[in-house]
Amino acid sequence: MAALLQRDIGSRGAPLLCLSNVFKKYVNNGQELIALQDLSFSVFPREFVCILGPSGCGKTTLLRIIAGLEPDYQGMVTLEGEPIRGPGLERGIVFQEHRLLPWLTVNENLELVLHKSNNGDRREFIHSYVELVGLSGFEDAYPSQLSGGMAQRVAIARALINKPRLLLMDEPFGALDALTRLRMQQEILRIWTKEKTTILMVTHDIEEAVYLGDKIIVLSGRPATIKRIVEVNIPRERKRIEPQFLQVRQQLYNELMQE
C-alpha cells in the first residue's frame, strides 16, 4: 500500500485528498456497528474516482466524513496535506437526494450558498452555473416543478458554484430512470472536463463506475474495507460495448459477487 502511494505521488504530484486508516463505528442503542474499517486511499488533482460498493456498506458514511459532517471517527483525512476540520467550501457535495430548498427557486437555491463578495455580477455568475448544468430558462422554477434529473442538475450546480477543489457525489443518479442516468453520466463528464475539478463519486452501479472512473475503489460489504483499487485505463470517450470496457466490468462484477 505504502509503495503504491509512493508511486502515485511520484507520477502525479501531491494527492488532493488522502485517507489513512479511517475507522468509523456507530452505536445504535448500546450496540456497536462498525461502518468503516481501516480505509486508506488517495485522490489526485483532476482525477475522477468512483467508490463502488453494495448498499449499506458505508459509502455515505465515508463521504460524510470527507465532507466534514461526521466529526466522530478514527484515522486521518487530509485535504492538500491539511487535516479536515468540519465542512469547507473547497469541498462541494451532491447528496443522495437533491436536498434543494422547496421554498426557493433554482436561482435562489444557488444564491443561498454562493460566497462571493462582489454583488454586481452575482446574478450573472449564478446564471453561468445554471447554464453549465443545462437549465437555462428554469431559473425561477421551484424544485417541485422540476423532474428528478433537473433537480439533481441544480444540486450539481450548487455543489460547484463556490469552485470547490473536490466535488463529492453520493449516488447522485441513483434515483433517476435508466435513460436520464445515461444522459447525466455524459453531462457530469462534460462538466468535469469544463470545470477542471476533481470528483469523488459514490455509486453502486458497476457500469457507471467503469464509464466514469479513472480509478475505482471497490468496497466490501459491511464493515466497508477496501477490496481492490482498480485503475481504469480505457481512453475517453468510453464506449460501453468495447471489449476493454466489458472486461473491466466483468472483473468488477466477479469481485463484488464473491461475498
Next chain:
Amino acid sequence: MATVLRGEHSENRLPAMLDTIGKKGLLPISFLLLWHWITTSGRVKQILLPSPENVFLALIETLSSGELVHHLETSLVRVMEGFALAAFLGIGLGMALGLSPLLNQMAEGVIQLLRPIPPIAWLPLAILWFGIEEGSKVFIITLGAFFPIFLNVLQGIKQTNENVVEVARVFKVPWPKFILKVIVPGSMPFVVAGLRIGLGYAWMCVVAAELSGGMSGIGYMLMDSRALARTDRVLAGMLAIGAVGKSMDYLLQWFERKIIRWRRFYNGI
C-alpha cells in the same frame, strides 16, 4: 402560477355552480326548514327560540339602526389590537426560543404553568390592572391569541428538516441568511397556521370578555338583548359573530396561499 384550470371550461360553469350550491346548501337549508317548522308550530316559545324570519328581521333592524355595525366595529378594533400584539410577541418569542435552546429551557416551566389557564380566567385580574373597558379586553385577547401563535412558531422552527440544515452547514451559509432563507420560510406554514388559530381565539376571547363586563362590543349587545328579552337580537348577534369570524379566517387563508406558493396542498381523496 396558481391558476385554476377549471376556469377554462366556461360552458360547464353554471351546472358546476348549481352542483356546488346543491352540495353545500343541502344541510343549511334542511336545518333552516326544521328550525322554521319547530318555531312556527307553536311548540317552542319565541323567547326561547325565535323563528328564523324574526331573527332575519332583527338582523335588518340592528343593521339599519347602526347598532350592529357599531358594536362589531368596537369588538373588531379590540381584536385587531390584541391580535397584533399577540402576533408580535408570539412570533418574536417563538423565534427566540426556537433558535436558542438555553432560552427555551429557561422559559419552559413558566410557559407550561401559564398555558392551561383559560384566558378568560385572567379577567378579574385584568379588570383590576387595566380597567373594565379597552385595556382588560385587549389583554385577554392578546393572551388568548398569543399561545397558539407562539407554540406554532416554536413547532415550526423545531420541525425544520435536518437535511436542509445540513445543506446550510456544508455550504457555510452565514447565520442571518440561514434564518431568513431557511428557518423562516421553512416554518412559515406553521406560523400562518398559528396566526389563523390565534385569530379565531382572539375573536372568541373578545366575545367572552364582553359578555362578562363592559358597555360596548358585540358581546355586550348579546347580553343587553337578553336583558331586554330580545332573543331574536341575541341570535342575530350570534350570526354576525360567526360571519365575521369566518371572514377573518378567509382573509388569513387567502394570505396563506399568497405567501406559501411553493407548497402543494392536499385536497383529499
